[in-house]
Amino acid sequence: MADDRFHVYDTTLRDGAQQEGLNLTVADKLAVARLMDSLGVGFIEGGWPGANPKDTEFFRRAQTELDLKHAQLAAFGATRRAGVKAADDPLVAALRESAAPVVTLVAKSHDRHVELALRTSLQENLAMIRDTVSHLRAEGQRVFLDAEHFFDGYKRNPDYALEVVRTAAEAGADVVVLCDTNGGMLPDELGEIVSATAAVGARLGIHCHDDTGCAVANSMAAVKAGATHVQGCANNYGERAGNANLFTVLANLQLKWGYDLVPPAALADMTRIAHAISEITNVTPNSHAPYTGVSAFAHKAGLHASAIKVDPNLYQHIDPALVGNDMRMLVSDMAGRASVELKGRELGYELTSDQSRNLVEHVKGLEAKGYTFEAADASFELLLRDTVNGERKRHFSVESWRVIVERRPDGEVVGEATVKLHAKGERIIATGEGNGPVNALDRAVRHALETIYPELAALELIDYKVRILEGTHGTEAVTRVLITSSDATGEWATVGVDENIIEASWQALEQAVTYGLLRAGHDLT
Numbered sequence: 015m016a017d018d019r020f021h022v023y024d025t026t027l028r029d030g031a032q033q034e035g036l037n038l039t040v041a042d043k044l045a046v047a048r049l050m051d052s053l054g055v056g057f058i059e060g061g062w063p064g065a066n067p068k069d070t071e072f073f074r075r076a077q078t079e080l081d082l083k084h085a086q087l088a089a090f091g092a093t094r095r096a097g098v099k100a101a102d103d104p105l106v107a108a109l110r111e112s113a114a115p116v117v118t119l120v121a122k123s124h125d126r127h128v129e130l131a132l133r134t135s136l137q138e139n140l141a142m143i144r145d146t147v148s149h150l151r152a153e154g155q156r157v158f159l160d161a162e163h164f165f166d167g168y169k170r171n172p173d174y175a176l177e178v179v180r181t182a183a184e185a186g187a188d189v190v191v192l193c194d195t196n197g198g199m200l201p202d203e204l205g206e207i208v209s210a211t212a213a214v215g216a217r218l219g220i221h222c223h224d225d226t227g228c229a230v231a232n233s234m235a236a237v238k239a240g241a242t243h244v245q246g247c248a249n250n251y252g253e254r255a256g257n258a259n260l261f262t263v264l265a266n267l268q269l270k271w272g273y274d275l276v277p278p279a280a281l282a283d284m285t286r287i288a289h290a291i292s293e294i295t296n297v298t299p300n301s302h303a304p305y306t307g308v309s310a311f312a313h314k315a316g317l318h319a320s321a322i323k324v325d326p327n328l329y330q331h332i333d334p335a336l337v338g339n340d341m342r343m344l345v346s347d348m349a350g351r352a353s354v355e356l357k358g359r360e361l362g363y364e365l366t367s368d369q370s371r372n373l374v375e376h377v378k379g380l381e382a383k384g385y386t387f388e389a390a391d392a393s394f395e396l397l398l399r400d401t402v403n404g405e406r407k408r409h410f411s412v413e414s415w416r417v418i419v420e421r422r423p424d425g426e427v428v429g430e431a432t433v434k435l436h437a438k439g440e441r442i443i444a445t446g447e448g449n450g451p452v453n454a455l456d457r458a459v460r461h462a463l464e465t466i467y468p469e470l471a472a473l474e475l476i477d478y479k480v481r482i483l484e485g486t487h488g489t490e491a492v493t494r495v496l497i498t499s500s501d502a503t504g505e506w507a508t509v510g511v512d513e514n515i516i517e518a519s520w521q522a523l524e525q526a527v528t529y530g531l532l533r534a535g536h537d538l539t
């Protein structure tokens with residue numbers, strides 16, 4: 015069980031699920047809970063039992079299907095409705111019946127919300143808090159209280175906001191969580207209000223939304239001011255602009271301020287966990303996310319690379335391995351000799367300084383024509399091999415290709431391609447049909463090569479992206495095609511550029527097949 019002195023509280027399954035476009039099944043929720051537990055968080059808020067059948071079902075299945083090693087489950091819900099007894103309120107009953115050891119109650123702490131949203135008196139709201147907290151405590155559940163709109167409420171009526179905190183604590187709430195519900199706070203003022211609230215003597219927590227882009231900074235400011243419970247969501251998920259990214263907060267607290275919150279080995283699994291959760295939520299991961307994004311330790315500028323060559327820490331705030339991420343070198347027209355040298359090393363090649371210089375010039379020249387190598391790792395490696403070999407070597411060469419596209423009488427559009435290739439001393443002519451010209455070309459190349467290279471059967475084109483690049487000063491616009499391919503063990507990307515989209519696609523395709531053959535062990539010596 016996690017240390018109770020400082021709480022890392024995950025609300026991905028409740029506030030994270032309030033994000034537009036995020037819709038989790040019960041099985042998804044159970045899978046996310048397992049991942050967050052493996053990270054070592056102290057609490058996992060599973061949802062609002064009683065508010066919808068899915069969340070009720072989650073708590074029912076959690077009892078037999080979740081074997082949490084570190085975290086405790088928290089059920090979220092509201093204080094009783096005005097004018098009824100806590101024991102008689104059906105939503106409070108659902109919290110009791112959830113079997114969660116912890117209940118997190120949301121309560122109004124902003125006087126205007128009490129009057130306008132709850133349409134009740136300030137005194138009745140305090141009674142709703144007191145009754146619900148003490149009722150659930152008497153039923154044996156631990157209670158945290160989320161003081162909704164606390165900071166805006168404090169600025170308007172500090173006495174009432176503080177009275178809410180006091181009432182909850184006196185009724186038995188273990189933590190009163192100060193919520194920046196509208197996410198409009200900035201760190202300095204938020205820190206001052208947390209410090210002032212600490213005078214009440216309650217244990218304080220923090221829950222921040224990211225509407226000013228300060229959710230993480232606000233959470234850190236609250237901890238500095240005395241909060242010992244911090245809420246957030248995986249991957250910055252949450253209502254509107256999201257919640258504090260719990261991964262960022264956790265890494266900041268542990269790696270910058272020395273808190274001992276999760277085992278170092280779990281922190282070193284955080285990047286994998288963040289990406290596994292993205293798979294479950296089906297939300298594309300933010301590549302720029304601090305700590306866990308694929309770009310979080312990716313270096314593009316030549317000058318950065320030249321310093322990193324001497325010492326990686328010169329351009330990195332931590333060792334990426336601490337959070338399970340990796341340093342990556344990007345090669346583009348911003349590269350210098352050091353960038354390609356380091357990228358070469360990453361790929362297993364030691365380049366001489368002449369080779370590095372030639373390669374940089376080549377990359378810059380091609381990027382000026384529209385190629386992009388940071389997104390086409392395989393094309394860069396082929397270029398690098400050509401530089402090292404001093405010549406362009408391929409498994410096959412093309413004599414010609416031809417594609418026709420036919421709209422058939424039944425409305426079906428079919429591409430038909432013919433390729434004439436030379437491979438292993440043979441001249442091969444093959445055709446292929448597909449649902450478009452590129453698909454047809456791909457099939458024709460495979461037909462041509464499949465008897466010589468049967469491994470091509472495992473190669474798949476999994477993504478095809480086209481971008482029209484503006485022409486400059488009298489030049490024609492050109493088309494850039496990026497193809498992502500895969501085999502049983504991984505993926506790679508290749509790029510082609512031409513005024514003609516099929517020629518651009520052919521270039522990317524030809525490199526995709528070449529690189530696939532290299533991966534299958536057919537070297538080019």
Ligand SMILES: CC(=O)SCCNC(=O)CCNC(=O)[C@H](O)C(C)(C)COP(=O)(O)OP(=O)(O)OC[C@H]1O[C@@H](n2cnc3c(N)ncnc32)[C@H](O)[C@@H]1OP(=O)(O)O
Pocket residue numbers: 062064065066092093094095096120121122131132133162195253
């Ligand atoms: C800041 C946050 O993110 S808090 C989390 C918010 N999450 C959600 O709202 C998601 C789940 N919510 C729901 O499924 C529904 O809104 C429910 C089941 C909770 C309530 O549904 P309904 O009864 O249909 O009411 P509705 O959604 O219109 O909400 C208004 C009612 O909630 C009451 N209410 C609002 N806030 C609170 C509160 N903090 N405590 C108690 N009651 C509250 C209002 O007084 C109003 O009650 P009334 O209808 O008796 O006047």
Ligand SMILES: CC(=O)C(=O)O
Pocket residue numbers: 029120160161162163193194195196221223
């Ligand atoms: C409780 C909550 O989610 C909020 O106030 O933002």
